[in-house]
Amino acid sequence: METQEKPGRDNLRHRLVDAAERRIGEQGLSGLKARQVTADVGCALGALYNAFEDLDDLILHVNARTLDRLAAAFAGAHRAGESAEETIAVLAQTYVRFALENRMLWSAVFALALPEGRSAPDWYVVRYRALIDQIADPLAKLRPDLSPEELQLRARTLFAAVHGVVRLFLEARFLAVPQDRITPEVAALVKAMTRGLSAAE
Amino acid sequence: METQEKPGRDNLRHRLVDAAERRIGEQGLSGLKARQVTADVGCALGALYNAFEDLDDLILHVNARTLDRLAAAFAGAHRAGESAEETIAVLAQTYVRFALENRMLWSAVFALALPEGRSAPDWYVVRYRALIDQIADPLAKLRPDLSPEELQLRARTLFAAVHGVVRLFLEARFLAVPQDRITPEVAALVKAMTRGLSAAE
C-alpha cells in the first residue's frame, strides 16, 4: 500500500487486515487486540510486527478500506443528468446507509487517535480527501462563486454536519432515538442546507 | 448531587471534582488518572472511592458541571424580543464559542463511554435534556406545526449538526482547518437550516 510489497509478505498483511476488519466490525475498535487478530489468522503474535509497524498501522489499513468502500458507494450513487441538489441529497442518503450498515467500522475511522505528534500517512489522507472532493463537486455547481478552497471548506462543513447527526444517532447518547428517524432527519437537514447554500449569503 | 450529602464528605467531593476538571481541561479525558487527582487534592488514593463510586462517577460529575455551564451560557444569550431565527443563530454562536473555549472539557462530555449496560444516571440525563429544550423552544416558534416529540428530535438534529461541524474542526482530523473559519461556517450552516426549517418540507 505505502510501498511495493513482496507477495508473500503481502499475503499475511492481507489476512491480518481481513481479520482486523472482522474484529472491529464486530467488537469495535477497542475490541481489537494484537493477540486476537494473530490468533484469528493463525500466525504468531510477533508476526504482526513484521507485517505492520504496530497496531495503529494495521488499524489505518482497515480504515483505509472503509474509506475506499464509502468512496465507491458515493461514486456508484451518481446518476447522469441529475441536479446538484439531487446529487448531494443522494450522497447524504448513501452516507447514512453506509454508516448504519458499517457502524463499528465507520466509528473506527473517527475513533482512531494517533499518539501526539504522529499524523496519518499520505496514502491515508489521500483517501479522506477523495471523499470530500466527491461532495465538493456537486457543491461547485451550486456555488460557482466560491473558490476551490472555500468549496472544500463548505463541503467539509456539509459532511461534518451530516456526520454529526448520524454519529449522535448511532451513539444513542443518553436519549434513545428511533433508528428509522435518522434518514428523514438527515434528508431534512440536507435539503435545508442545499436550499440555503444555493442562495446568497 | 444525587443524594443528600454531609458537608464533610461533600467538601472532598468538591475538591476532587475541581481537580478532575482541571486535569481534564488540560490533558483531556484520557489524561485523568486516579493517582493524579488524589495527589492534586492531597488525599489518599483510596479516598476517591469513598467519595465516588469509581472514576466514571467522578467524570460524570465533571461533565455535569460542563453541561450546566453551557446551559447557563445559553440562558444568558437570550435577548428579549428577538426573532426565533436570531435566537437560534445566537445559541449556535454561543455553542461554538463555548466549545472552543472548553475544548477538552467539552470533548469529555462526548468521549465518556460508560461500560456496556451501565447508563448515565438521571441527574445527569436531566442536564442534557435541558440543553436540548433550550434549542427546541425557539424552534417551536419556527415550526408550530410540529409535535413536541418532533421538535425535540429536530432540535437534536440541529444540535448534532452544529456539534458535528465543531467537532470536526476541533479534532482537525487529517486536514488542518483555520480556526477562525469555524464561526462563519457554522453561521452559514445554521442560517441555511433555519431558513430551510421554517419552510414546509
Added chain:
DNA sequence: TGTACATCAGTGAACGCGCGTTCACTGATGTAC
C-alpha cells in the same frame, strides 16, 4: 466528667490484569562459488 464502644472518613500498599511490544531464536529459501 469519665469510660467504653461505634462509626466512618481517610490511608496507601498491594493486587490483578490487560495488553502492546520486544527479542533471541528457528527454519525455510535463496545466493555465491
Added chain:
DNA sequence: TGTACATCAGTGAACGCGCGTTCACTGATGTAC
C-alpha cells in the same frame, strides 16, 4: 551437484508498564450510660 553462508519471515515466551480498584488498618469524632 554440493557446500557454506546470508537473508528474512515467522515464533512465542517474557518484558514492562500503566492503572483502576480493593481492603485491612488508623484515628478522629460522636454517642450511650
